[in-house]
Amino acid sequence: MAGRPVDYSSEFLQALEMGRPPNIVRLFPHSKALIVSGKVVDRALIAKGKAMTIAANGRNSFIIRGVLAAAQKANAAIIMEIAKSEGGASAYCATSFWNLARQVDAYCNELEITVPVAIHADHYGIKKEEDVETARVEISSMFDAGITSIAIDASHLPDDRNLLANIALAPYVPEWAGLETEVGEIKGKFGLSTVEEALFLIQGLNAHGIYPDWIALNNGTTHGIQTSDQGIQVDLTTEIHEALSEYMISGAQHGTSGNNSERLREIASRTRTTKANVATALQMLSWGVEVNDYGNAVVDGDGNFIKEEGEGVSGEVWAEMLAYAESHGIKGGNFKKLNLPFENRFLGQPREIRERMSRRVEDFVYNLLVNVFNAEDTAPLALETILSAGSYDLGPKVGRKESPEEWTEEKIIQRAALIESDKGPEGDFDD
Structure with missing residues (x-):
């Protein structure tokens, strides 16, 4: 697109x-x-x-480019994200907490x-008490690198420890930043979230002057490739959101891949x-794997992924x-672990291959934004919000x-x- 002035x-x-927040201005002073x-x-x-809107996990650079192009076409405000398992200290992707903003900024200017x-x-994720101490330093470093929103996910812990971890880490999240909290670890049909658990978390945070923008629930989905047709429990989600209505909190939907458009x-x-978080579907699309309307990768009779001819990576790279x-x-959902070792191999392919990898993501995301999520033309609303606030x-x-006084650590x-809940089985349910 370069070569002509932008109006x-x-x-x-x-x-x-x-x-633009202060960290972004500091990092990219001349950016558009x-x-x-x-x-x-x-x-x-709202x-x-x-x-x-989509919260797209940028597991590779082609996803990021494709999502940004789709958002521009749909005139939609969006979120680009990466999870701790994908882009933290022990990542399986080249995209990380510390380079995502730089990639997005570069591609936005280029495109x-x-x-x-x-x-x-x-x-x-905060999975044990020691993680809180690490987070006190790491979260600050992430905002230094351009993060503008964060999900503090201590849902792996008991309810009281979840709340206390969120309280302990709140001072390290800038007040201007987006904030997401989570109740009920994402485990599919196991350990579904309850109204009681959600109210406990949000009321406790409110008492401490912490006002999350989003809450994520375990409302029936799983990360990665779905193996159940249960999917999102809409009635349960509605019930919990209504119970929280006076706290003006929005929902963050995890495990979106694997649920049909309706x-x-x-x-x-x-x-x-x-x-609405979308991760695995975008990865598979960029690679050229066949994906159904549910966002699930299609497999053959032997359980192997089906690579579409003329789509995604080259046949040689596949x-x-x-x-x-x-x-x-490496099998099934763990194919995600191919992202890190193959990112540079992907980048070294011919231009036409690289472009089709991003274009397939773009087409899929555009349809989601316009025909499923109802996010079209939300970009002007975001501009109005900024201009109205003047900040x-x-x-x-x-x-x-x-x-x-009613929400001290002891209380x-x-x-x-007193909370009665079923947290579901133990295990690794990370994205």
């Missing part, structure tokens, strides 16, 4: 001037990429109503992307969800991927409603002991 609107230029807080994207989807994009650190339309229209997987005992910092959607532990 930026006055609203865009004003939003660019006042809407409108990287914003996650709060901006959430408010834009303003449209009955709409949610002349003018829609607002938030940079989200998803599933920043169910996703229901989530957008019937619940308070504004953020053969190398299969050989690598075979030699390392990158929109502030919280709600104030304190709960008494801090949190006492309250949690």
